[in-house]
C-alpha cells in the first residue's frame with residue numbers, strides 16, 4: 001500500500017481527507033502541524049507518495065513546512081498538495097514556488113480531491 | 125386551475141399522469157435526442173417542477189396543458205434545457221488532453237502547415253471548461269504563428285452564456301484545473317475566477333442542436349464530443365457520428381467520453397490508441 005501524510009490542525013479535516021485517501025487505497029498518517037509532519041516523515045519506514053498540507057497551522061505552518069522539505073532529500077515520486085482556505089493568487093504562486101505540486105482551495109469536494117490526484121498521476 | 129393548485133398543495137404532491145409523462149418524454153426526445161424512459165420519473169419531476177412553477181403552472185400536468193395550448197418555443201426550450209445534464213470540469217478525464225498535447229496536436233499542425241490554423245469543435249460544450257482547457261493547453265505548447273480556433277456549441281442558452289463570460293466559481297476552478305494554469309490564466313474578482321482574455325478570445329460560442337444539419341458549422345481538424353452521446357439512442361448516436369465524420373478533414377480526429385464508443389454505431393472511423401486515450405480518426 002502507498003503511504004500518504006495528511007497535515008492539518010483540524011481533526012475534522014484530517015478525518016474527511018483521510019477517509020477519501022484511504023478509499024483510494026492509501027495508508028494514511030496524520031500530523032497536526034508542520035513540525036509534527038517532519039517527525040512523522042522521519043518515522044515512516046517507506047517513501048511517502050502523497051502529502052496533503054494545510055497552510056495556516058500553529059507551530060509550523062504549511063509554507064514553512066514546504067520550505068523545510070525543500071532543504072531535505074525528497075523522494076522523486078512524492079507529490080505535495082496544499083489544501084487551504086488561502087485563495088489569493090499571490091499565495092498560490094508562493095506555494096507552487098516553494099515546491100507544492102498542486103493546490104486546492106477549501107471548501108473542497110471529494111470529487112475535486114480525486115480530480116487533482118488524477119492530475120498528479122496518483123489515481124487513474 | 126388555481127383552485128386545483130390550492131387543493132393539490134394541501135394534498136400530497138400530485139404525480140404526473142401517464143399520458144403527460146409520455147408527452148414530455150416525446151417532446152424532449154424530438155427536440156434534443158435525449159431519451160427519458162419510465163425509470164426517469166423522479167428526474168423529470170425534480171427538474172421540471174421548478175419550470176412549471178416559473179411558468180405559473182401549478183404542477184407538471186398543468187405545465188403539459190400549458191405547452192399544448194401555447195405552442196411557443198421559449199417554454200419548450202426551458203423544459204428541454206431543464207432535462208439536460210450540464211456537469212463538466214476542466215481537463216475532464218485528463219487522458220485525452222495528454223494525447224492531444226503529446227501526439228494529436230503536433231500531428232495536425234504538421235498536416236495543416238499551409239493554413240497555420242486548427243479548427244476545433246467542442247460539441248455539447250456545456251459551460252466551456254473543455255474548450256478553455258484545450259485553449260490553455262495550446263497556449264502552453266507555444267507554437268509560434270499558429271492559431272487555434274475553437275467553436276463551442278450547445279443547445280442550452282444558459283450554459284453558453286456562462287461559457288462566453290468565462291467566469292467560474294471556486295468550486296469549479298477547484299475541479300481538474302492545474303493550479304499552475306489557475307494562477308497563470310485566471311484573474312480573481314471577489315468570489316469569481318475570470319479567465320483571461322488571451323484564452324477567452326480563442327473560443328467562440330453558438331447555440332446549435334446536434335440533431336440539426338451540422339454543415340453550416342464548416343469543417344474541423346478536431347471534434348471533442350464527450351459525455352453527451354450517452355443520453356441518446358442508437359440511431360441518434362449513429363446519425364451524429366456520421367455527421368461528425370462529414371465535418372472532419374481527412375485525417376482529423378474525434379474524441380468521445382470515456383464510456384462512449386463508435387463501436388457498432390459507425391464503422392468508418394479508425395480507432396486509434398493514442399497515449400492512454402482512444403481517438404477516432406477519419407480516414
Ligand SMILES: C[S@@+](CC[C@H](N)C(=O)[O-])C[C@H]1O[C@@H](n2cnc3c(N)ncnc32)[C@H](O)[C@@H]1O
Pocket residue numbers: 155156157158208209210211212213216247248249250251254277278279280283332333334335349350351352381
Ligand atoms: C454532461 S454535459 C457534457 C459537457 C462536456 N462535453 C464534458 O464532457 O464535460 C452534456 C451537454 O450536452 C448538451 N446537449 C444535450 N443534448 C444536446 C443536443 N441535442 N445538441 C447540443 N447539445 C446538447 C447539454 O446541454 C449539456 O450541456
